[in-house]
Amino acid sequence: MASAGAAVQTQAFPLDAERVELLSRLVEGLDVSTLQWLSGYAAGLAVAQGGTVRVLSATEPDISAFATIVHGSQTGNGRRIAEALAAKLQVQGIQARLLRAGEYPLRELGRERRLFVVMSTHGDGDPPDDARAFTDFLFARRAPRLSSLEFAVLALGDSSYPKYCEIGRRIDERLGELGASRLFARVDCDVDFEAGAADWSERAFEALEQARPALAPARVATLRPVAVAPSWSRERPFTAELLANQRISIGDDVRDVRHIELSLAGSGLHYEPGDALGVIAENPSQTVEAVLAAAKLTGSEPIKRNGSSRGLADWLRSGLEITRVTRPLIGKFADRSGSAELSALLRPGNETSLRDFMTRTQLVDLLERYPADWDAPALAGALRPLVPRLYSIASSAKEVGDEVHLTVARLDSGDDRSSRAGAASHFLATRGDAAEVPVYVEPNPRFRLPTDSSRDLIMIGPGTGVAPFRGFLQERAAIGAAGRNWLVFGARHFASDFLYQIEWQRALKRGVLTRLDLAFSRDNGQRVYVQQRMAEAGRELYDWIESGASIYVCGDATRMAPDVHAALVSVIERHGALPADAARERLDRLGAEGRYLRDVY
Amino acid sequence: MAAPATSPVERIKAASRRLRGTIVESLADPVTGALREDDQQLIKFHGTYQQDDRDIREERRLAKLEPAYSFMIRTRLPGGVCTPAQWLVLDGLAGRYGNGTLRLTSRQAFQLHGVIKRELKETIAAMNAALIDSIAACGDVNRNVLASVNAPESPAHAEIQRWAARLSEHLLPRTRAYHEIWLDGEKVAGGEEAEPVYGPTYLPRKFKAAIAVPPVNDVDVFAHDLGFIAIVEEGRLAGFNLTVGGGLGATHGDPATYPRLADLAGFLTPEQLLPIAEAVVTTQRDFGDRGERKHARLKYTIADRGLDWFTAEITRRSGTALQAPRRFEFTSTGDRYGWSEGHDGRWQLTLHIESGRVVDRDGRQLRAGLARIAGMHRGNFRLTPNQNLIIAGVESTERAGIDALVEKYGLDDFRSARPIRREALACVAMPTCPLAMAEAERYLPAVSSALDELMEEYGLGGEPILFRISGCPNGCSRPYLAEIALVGKAPGRYNLHLGGDRKGLRLNQLYRENLDERGFLDALSPLFSAWAGERQVNEAFGDFLHRSGLLRATAPAGSA
Numbered sequence A: 001m002a003s004a005g006a007a008v009q010t011q012a013f014p015l016d017a018e019r020v021e022l023l024s025r026l027v028e029g030l031d032v033s034t035l036q037w038l039s040g041y042a043a044g045l046a047v048a049q050g051g052t053v054r055v056l057s058a059t060e061p062d063i064s065a066f067a068t069i070v071h072g073s074q075t076g077n078g079r080r081i082a083e084a085l086a087a088k089l090q091v092q093g094i095q096a097r098l099l100r101a102g103e104y105p106l107r108e109l110g111r112e113r114r115l116f117v118v119m120s121t122h123g124d125g126d127p128p129d130d131a132r133a134f135t136d137f138l139f140a141r142r143a144p145r146l147s148s149l150e151f152a153v154l155a156l157g158d159s160s161y162p163k164y165c166e167i168g169r170r171i172d173e174r175l176g177e178l179g180a181s182r183l184f185a186r187v188d189c190d191v192d193f194e195a196g197a198a199d200w201s202e203r204a205f206e207a208l209e210q211a212r213p214a215l216a217p218a219r220v221a222t223l224r225p226v227a228v229a230p231s232w233s234r235e236r237p238f239t240a241e242l243l244a245n246q247r248i249s250i251g252d253d254v255r256d257v258r259h260i261e262l263s264l265a266g267s268g269l270h271y272e273p274g275d276a277l278g279v280i281a282e283n284p285s286q287t288v289e290a291v292l293a294a295a296k297l298t299g300s301e302p303i304k305r306n307g308s309s310r311g312l313a314d315w316l317r318s319g320l321e322i323t324r325v326t327r328p329l330i331g332k333f334a335d336r337s338g339s340a341e342l343s344a345l346l347r348p349g350n351e352t353s354l355r356d357f358m359t360r361t362q363l364v365d366l367l368e369r370y371p372a373d374w375d376a377p378a379l380a381g382a383l384r385p386l387v388p389r390l391y392s393i394a395s396s397a398k399e400v401g402d403e404v405h406l407t408v409a410r411l412d413s414g415d416d417r418s419s420r421a422g423a424a425s426h427f428l429a430t431r432g433d434a435a436e437v438p439v440y441v442e443p444n445p446r447f448r449l450p451t452d453s454s455r456d457l458i459m460i461g462p463g464t465g466v467a468p469f470r471g472f473l474q475e476r477a478a479i480g481a482a483g484r485n486w487l488v489f490g491a492r493h494f495a496s497d498f499l500y501q502i503e504w505q506r507a508l509k510r511g512v513l514t515r516l517d518l519a520f521s522r523d524n525g526q527r528v529y530v531q532q533r534m535a536e537a538g539r540e541l542y543d544w545i546e547s548g549a550s551i552y553v554c555g556d557a558t559r560m561a562p563d564v565h566a567a568l569v570s571v572i573e574r575h576g577a578l579p580a581d582a583a584r585e586r587l588d589r590l591g592a593e594g595r596y597l598r599d600v601y
Numbered sequence B: 001m002a003a004p005a006t007s008p009v010e011r012i013k014a015a016s017r018r019l020r021g022t023i024v025e026s027l028a029d030p031v032t033g034a035l036r037e038d039d040q041q042l043i044k045f046h047g048t049y050q051q052d053d054r055d056i057r058e059e060r061r062l063a064k065l066e067p068a069y070s071f072m073i074r075t076r077l078p079g080g081v082c083t084p085a086q087w088l089v090l091d092g093l094a095g096r097y098g099n100g101t102l103r104l105t106s107r108q109a110f111q112l113h114g115v116i117k118r119e120l121k122e123t124i125a126a127m128n129a130a131l132i133d134s135i136a137a138c139g140d141v142n143r144n145v146l147a148s149v150n151a152p153e154s155p156a157h158a159e160i161q162r163w164a165a166r167l168s169e170h171l172l173p174r175t176r177a178y179h180e181i182w183l184d185g186e187k188v189a190g191g192e193e194a195e196p197v198y199g200p201t202y203l204p205r206k207f208k209a210a211i212a213v214p215p216v217n218d219v220d221v222f223a224h225d226l227g228f229i230a231i232v233e234e235g236r237l238a239g240f241n242l243t244v245g246g247g248l249g250a251t252h253g254d255p256a257t258y259p260r261l262a263d264l265a266g267f268l269t270p271e272q273l274l275p276i277a278e279a280v281v282t283t284q285r286d287f288g289d290r291g292e293r294k295h296a297r298l299k300y301t302i303a304d305r306g307l308d309w310f311t312a313e314i315t316r317r318s319g320t321a322l323q324a325p326r327r328f329e330f331t332s333t334g335d336r337y338g339w340s341e342g343h344d345g346r347w348q349l350t351l352h353i354e355s356g357r358v359v360d361r362d363g364r365q366l367r368a369g370l371a372r373i374a375g376m377h378r379g380n381f382r383l384t385p386n387q388n389l390i391i392a393g394v395e396s397t398e399r400a401g402i403d404a405l406v407e408k409y410g411l412d413d414f415r416s417a418r419p420i421r422r423e424a425l426a427c428v429a430m431p432t433c434p435l436a437m438a439e440a441e442r443y444l445p446a447v448s449s450a451l452d453e454l455m456e457e458y459g460l461g462g463e464p465i466l467f468r469i470s471g472c473p474n475g476c477s478r479p480y481l482a483e484i485a486l487v488g489k490a491p492g493r494y495n496l497h498l499g500g501d502r503k504g505l506r507l508n509q510l511y512r513e514n515l516d517e518r519g520f521l522d523a524l525s526p527l528f529s530a531w532a533g534e535r536q537v538n539e540a541f542g543d544f545l546h547r548s549g550l551l552r553a554t555a556p557a558g559s560a
């Protein structure tokens, strides 16, 4: 990561400030071969002085660093916050290294002096994939004592999940248990994290400022600053034109899945296969009406909120979250309505019932079932800002130029969700030609194609999880990748939701797709899922893995991902003739090597 | 001259190891509901066609889904005889694997539509368990053999049914491919068993045989490659007049293709039937056109080489000579609705099944009702060449019970339906037939009512008139023998053919092309009005059009 590289350069210099300055001016703008000559020249001088050649890498982690910022981030929020902080420190000439949790050298934790952790929670209260090793190490019994460590934690989360900011909270507690001392109290951020994150960063900065006298001044201001953020962002989305909105599933007994094509023309936005597209939706008007009706409000009530003032209805349509309920919101309803049922849900131990309450309940339901009197400001105040929704990009720019394709499942189809629609999926599914859709690209560096295109791919993506793999295949075809491609797809019915069937058939004919295994869960009497198919193909699967294939999993986080993980473990166990835990380790190692990648939601 | 190029289908047959091809692999491929292209040709010989629901083709294309492929299975049912037990099995399969309907065809067979690839094998196996096979129901072989069902009082009635079965058996392919693929029969080493009659590449084209018992020509005996007209003398079956070289299929705008009535070749005794039939088949096998499938039916072989050459050839091959044809007379091609008594004192009830579609729809529960009847019936069923159904072999004591069910389930349409609708034939066409250019079966109720209303205007309401419609010029409803025929040309557009007789002896003529409904009704109005005004007593519409010179004269079949 360019930014990390740059930041790493801000420490580990055996030179004083002047010489750093000179050096940086000297190397400014030199091309690769010159730089290589230079290093050789310097090495030569060293030998001349009777030394032996030992090249110190500028990026070699060095914990003499004044402070380290670690981020565990799945969808990029935490990464951006951490990068911003590192940039700020750097500009102020404060030495700090910036590391992904995945690249943090665990054995050094014991000697770490100042640690700032930005950590999000995913899955069902799980760490970001990239941070698993880090958290495992930290939570393990044999974790080192950290009496000499000072730390602070920023926890990112989403209060619509029962285990709100779980991982950040546990890290914070654990560091305490291990004897480390808090620089300042943990901050938990909901999806509207900007404000919270900003003042957490501010306090981190102040803490270091105060500590600064304790060490030699380092002025590195002249080193290149951290890469600047892309021009379009979730705060400043690009308005993309809708090119196509085509249902690609048929019938009422399957989810309504849409193939969406948007134009990024003129945006300068670009994406890699594996990235996601952030969509800023408007809530369904029938849901807004239902909410107003249930709350007995007209909608014209003026509401002032961070600067702008609009009518309540307007806020409910765009700006506020009304389809996902959050823990705090349930809390507020518990108070206002005095419902014992709601308060009970919030008590510890009831996470499971709270979880499915949340997936079954929307604001409308709360208003209808737990009546209380709400005035407009109170209601608006109880709601949090509408969060962008992410969608795996289902295309490769090499194939579709400045378009971006998505595969979106409507949540409101099939059942009685007419006024209980999913905000973004409903928004996209109901856009007509040339409609405007505010979007931004969410890079996903953890879910990239192998740089070595001759590597084989095993792609497991049931349902809409298949989306990124459409992009992968387009990319691999475009660059004429030599590696084999194996797709495992699952859906309900061969006849009605075999997503992109004719495209896969063509890819098979052209040899772009080497193998396609299918699991349809509602076709025959017995229900077949992808993990069964994987078990059946265990031998070949194992051979592919052994011959270096990378495994990609995308789709449902709650049921599919764990089942597929278990299936992979038992395949390795069975055909690698390993004991279960060895198989598990093998898979973890694949994960660490970047050969087992997941993008689950 | 240089050896003529052979059509692709010929090459597929030759390479197929006696019709095996890669059907097994095709069936196993989970990525598509279709078969590999070559196998699509081969499965026809096993009695099934790959089709897709054309109504939803576009919708699925847009959804990036392949067409809704399914398979039509056609049974081999010589003379259209089936037992109540067999009926119940087919009814069950239609519900479980098919599209919920049974289709009685114009060749006295059943068709199951909408069976998906995954379930094709189970379905065919289940049919076989009930002793119904579909071998050679399609493909370049002898198809289901027709036999008259409308002269129950004739002693020949039962006898020709047996002949139909024997002829069908005699001309069956010998390959075990069908048993291997669908019934898990054990593999024949090399899979190259001998085909004494057909040889390795079977026939150049489909081949069809029929047996008629005068005075009813319900089988349209002159429409088939091979025909036998039963000659009954002093109450016993003396033998048959042989007809050869009939066929109806044509292609729009290709004068090299045309419907043709069979030639009357001579008379033969019952013992000669099989040898002669085999000789006809092997002659067509050796001389039929294997280069151009549109020119490959026996009718073209005979038209090109002459009847005399052909008779000489079959005489040589069978080692038996034909005698001069005997006298026969046909009075109609229609079914005799209602009850009629057989020579054996048992009764048969002929029901009208509109375009042969056995379905529960708009108030009439044909499928449910017939299942009920099959549940109590002790005789058997006969499918008629007019796509109708006969409940045969009924003891007089059972009639009342059957009548009650017929009424209860709305199977009594033969009593109420207007003659034009009752006599009409419509081919399947949309949405399953891949060759359909226009609607036929689904359009029949509307179009026959429209014609009936027009006739009403000229006081002709209730006059019998033979109307047939097919969705393309292939002529599966034998339209070229009707008094009025519509032959599909494009959605909503038809060629209007006029002037057939009611006995299956005269081809009709193309009267106007490419008409929509308004167009053909307008074209018919003046003709109806003339018929109403100038017809002689009981003069049929087709006959009138000829006598009045509105159509050019043609010689009727058998008058050679």
Ligand code: SRM
Residues within 6 Å of the ligand: B049, B051, B072, B074, B104, B105, B106, B107, B108, B109, B110, B111, B137, B143, B144, B206, B208, B223, B246, B247, B248, B249, B250, B297, B356, B387, B426, B427, B428, B429, B432, B433, B434, B435, B474, B475, B476, B477, B478
């Ligand atoms: C079901 C049936 C019509 C009906 O409504 O009953 C039928 C249906 C089809 N016929 Fe036929 N033919 C049927 C009797 C006929 C007849 C009438 C007869 O045999 O008495 C004819 C005219 C006589 C003749 O063969 O000349 C007939 C001439 C054709 C032809 C044209 C053959 C030719 O020589 O040009 C085709 C197309 C082809 O063979 O290339 C055809 C092809 C077809 C196919 C299989 C379309 C295809 O090739 O893919 C149709 C299936 C439609 C569907 O979805 O079911 N069908 N077909 C009849 C089934 C008979 C049976 O049980 O075997």
Ligand SMILES: Cc1cc2nc3c(=O)[nH]c(=O)nc-3n(C[C@H](O)[C@H](O)[C@H](O)COP(=O)(O)OP(=O)(O)OC[C@H]3O[C@@H](n4cnc5c(N)ncnc54)[C@H](O)[C@@H]3O)c2cc1C
Residues within 6 Å of the ligand: A075, A276, A323, A324, A325, A358, A359, A360, A361, A362, A389, A390, A391, A392, A393, A407, A408, A409, A410, A411, A420, A421, A422, A423, A424, A425, A426, A464, A465, A467, A599, A600, A601
């Ligand atoms: C990295 C990433 C990639 C993603 N890629 C895709 C993709 O390629 N395709 C895709 O379709 N989605 C994808 N998603 C999910 C997507 O972001 C949205 O979460 C999803 O579309 C639902 O959002 P919504 O606004 O339509 O529904 P919301 O407004 O968020 O929820 C609507 C209502 O449905 C309920 N609900 C929540 N989840 C479900 C559920 N699974 N079933 C039924 N009800 C539910 C909620 O409780 C709420 O009441 C991805 C998510 C992530 C994080």
Ligand SMILES: Cc1cc2nc3c(=O)[nH]c(=O)nc-3n(C[C@H](O)[C@H](O)[C@H](O)COP(=O)(O)O)c2cc1C
Residues within 6 Å of the ligand: A072, A073, A074, A075, A076, A077, A078, A079, A119, A120, A121, A122, A123, A124, A125, A126, A128, A156, A157, A158, A159, A161, A162, A163, A164, A165, A166, A190, A191, A193, A557, A600, A601
């Ligand atoms: C699939 C998925 C599961 C999540 N699960 C939780 C959760 O269990 N608890 C929670 O507090 N937040 C949860 N979140 C919310 C994220 O933590 C939140 O969006 C955070 O801003 C993501 O930060 P990141 O982009 O740095 O990963 C989840 C988000 C996603 C996409």
Ligand code: SF4
Residues within 6 Å of the ligand: B427, B428, B429, B430, B433, B434, B435, B436, B437, B440, B470, B471, B472, B473, B474, B475, B476, B477
């Ligand atoms: S006549 Fe044409 S449309 Fe009708 S069934 Fe035969 S082939 Fe199909």
